[in-house]
Amino acid sequence: MKKVELLAPAGNPEKLKMAVLYGADAVYLAGEKYGLRTASDNFTLEEMKEGIGFAHERGCKAYLTMNIIPHNEDFAGAAEFLDNAVQAGIDAVIVSDPGMFSLVRKTAPGLDIHISTQANVTNAATANFWYEIGASRIVLARELSLKEIREIRKSIPEDMELEAFVHGAMCMSYSGRCLLSNFLTGRDANKGDCAQPCRWKYYLMEEKRPGEYFPIEENERGTFIFNSKDLCMIRHIPELIESGITSLKIEGRVKSSFYVATVVKAYREAIDAYYEALDKNQPYQFDEKWYEEITKVSNRDFTTGFYFHKPTEEGHNFGMGSYIRTYSFIGIVKGYDEEEGQLIVEQRNKFSLGDRVEAVPPKGPYIEFVVEDMYDSEGNKIETAPHPQMEVRIPFRKLPLNSLLRKPANIRNF
Numbered sequence: 001m002k003k004v005e006l007l008a009p010a011g012n013p014e015k016l017k018m019a020v021l022y023g024a025d026a027v028y029l030a031g032e033k034y035g036l037r038t039a040s041d042n043f044t045l046e047e048m049k050e051g052i053g054f055a056h057e058r059g060c061k062a063y064l065t066m067n068i069i070p071h072n073e074d075f076a077g078a079a080e081f082l083d084n085a086v087q088a089g090i091d092a093v094i095v096s097d098p099g100m101f102s103l104v105r106k107t108a109p110g111l112d113i114h115i116s117t118q119a120n121v122t123n124a125a126t127a128n129f130w131y132e133i134g135a136s137r138i139v140l141a142r143e144l145s146l147k148e149i150r151e152i153r154k155s156i157p158e159d160m161e162l163e164a165f166v167h168g169a170m171c172m173s174y175s176g177r178c179l180l181s182n183f184l185t186g187r188d189a190n191k192g193d194c195a196q197p198c199r200w201k202y203y204l205m206e207e208k209r210p211g212e213y214f215p216i217e218e219n220e221r222g223t224f225i226f227n228s229k230d231l232c233m234i235r236h237i238p239e240l241i242e243s244g245i246t247s248l249k250i251e252g253r254v255k256s257s258f259y260v261a262t263v264v265k266a267y268r269e270a271i272d273a274y275y276e277a278l279d280k281n282q283p284y285q286f287d288e289k290w291y292e293e294i295t296k297v298s299n300r301d302f303t304t305g306f307y308f309h310k311p312t313e314e315g316h317n318f319g320m321g322s323y324i325r326t327y328s329f330i331g332i333v334k335g336y337d338e339e340e341g342q343l344i345v346e347q348r349n350k351f352s353l354g355d356r357v358e359a360v361p362p363k364g365p366y367i368e369f370v371v372e373d374m375y376d377s378e379g380n381k382i383e384t385a386p387h388p389q390m391e392v393r394i395p396f397r398k399l400p401l402n403s404l405l406r407k408p409a410n411i412r413n414f
Helices: 013-021 045-057 078-088 098-107 124-132 146-154 180-185 234-242 257-279 288-294
Strands: 005-009 026-029 061-065 092-095 112-115 137-139 161-168 230-232 247-250 327-337 342-347 356-360 367-370 391-395 404-408
Touching: 005 013, 005 161, 005 257, 013 026, 013 045, 013 257, 026 045, 045 061, 045 078, 078 098, 092 098, 098 112, 124 146, 146 161, 161 234, 161 257, 234 257, 234 288, 247 257, 257 288, 257 327, 257 356, 257 404, 327 356, 327 391
Parallel strands: 005 026, 005 247, 026 061, 061 092, 092 112, 112 137, 137 161, 161 247
Antiparallel strands: 161 230, 327 342, 327 404, 342 391, 356 367, 356 404
C-alpha cells in the first residue's frame, strides 16, 4: 500500500521549515500573488527557491497555490509568475478557475495541476472531467462524507489523486465561496483577503426599534451564529486512509510555527503508527496523547465536519469567536553552548524564572523542565525574557535544534 501523504501549510519560510522538520511529506505555499491567504507572510521568489530547496533536500514536495477566483486584471503577469515558480522547483500548482487552469497548461505543460477545494468538487463526474483535461489531483470539497469519498474513489481512474482537509479552521460557506466579507468590509474573500466576519458576535434588531438589540440565544453576551468549530480527524486515521484519500491536508497558513509543528507531529505519529500496525498485522491503537498534543495549540474546539454526518449545532461554537489557548509558544532552540551547558533559545513570547516549560523536539516525546536560571546573550543573569526574538540562554541538557518551547498559559509553578 502506498503511504498516504501528510500535507502541511507553509505560510512563510519558518513555517515551511517547521512543517518539514516535524514530519510533513509535502507543503503548500503561496507567492506574493494569486493565493487565498493574503494575511500570511507568503514567499518572495528568492524565499520560494530556498524553501523548496530545503524541502526537496529532505524528500518533501512543495505545491504552489494560485487558487484565487481571478478577474481579468489578475491574469496580467500570471504566466511570468508561474514560470518563475517552476524555475524555483515547485512540484505542482493548485488552481480553482478554468482560466487559470488553461494558463498553467500553456505555460508549464508538464507541471502537475491540483484542483482546489474552491472548485467545489463533490462528485465523480466532475473529478473525471478535470482528469480528462489534465488535472492530476482533486482537493475535495469539505462537504463530503467518507461514504461519498469512497464512492468517488471507485469511480475515477486509479492514478487520479484525492486530497482532503483533515484538520484546521472550517468555513461556514460552501467550500469557502463566501461574499460576507465583501459585503460587510469590502475585503474579497475569494482573492484571499477574508475579514472572517463569521467569527463576529451578532445580535438581532427589529426594524421599528433601531438600537434595541436582542440576543439570538438566551446568552446575554450575544451569539456567534456562523462560528464553526475546527476540524479534527486525528482519531480517525484508519477511516481516512481506507477511504482512498491520497493526501491528508492540514489547514493553517496564517497560524503560528508552533501550530504547524505541533499538529504535523501529532498526525505524523498517528499515521506512522497505522502503517506500523499494518506491517505487523496488528490492530491499530490510537494513542490519546496525539489528541492531547493538538489541544495545546489554539483552537475553537473540534468537530469531525461532514465526514460522518451533516454537522449539527454541535459543530458550532455559539458562545465565543476567539481561540482557546491553553499553552503559549515561548521559544525555539537555536543551538547549544557546550562549554557552558546552556540551551541557546530565540524568544517568541515572554517567559520568566520559575516557569514550567515543555520542550518539543521534531521527533520523540516532549521534555519537561523548570527554568531555574537564565541569561541574556552577553551572559548577564536575567529573571525574565520580555523582548521578541531576544537570545536567551538556559542551563539544561542539549536538545535537538528547532525544538519548540511552550508553557501553560498564564500558569506559574513558583
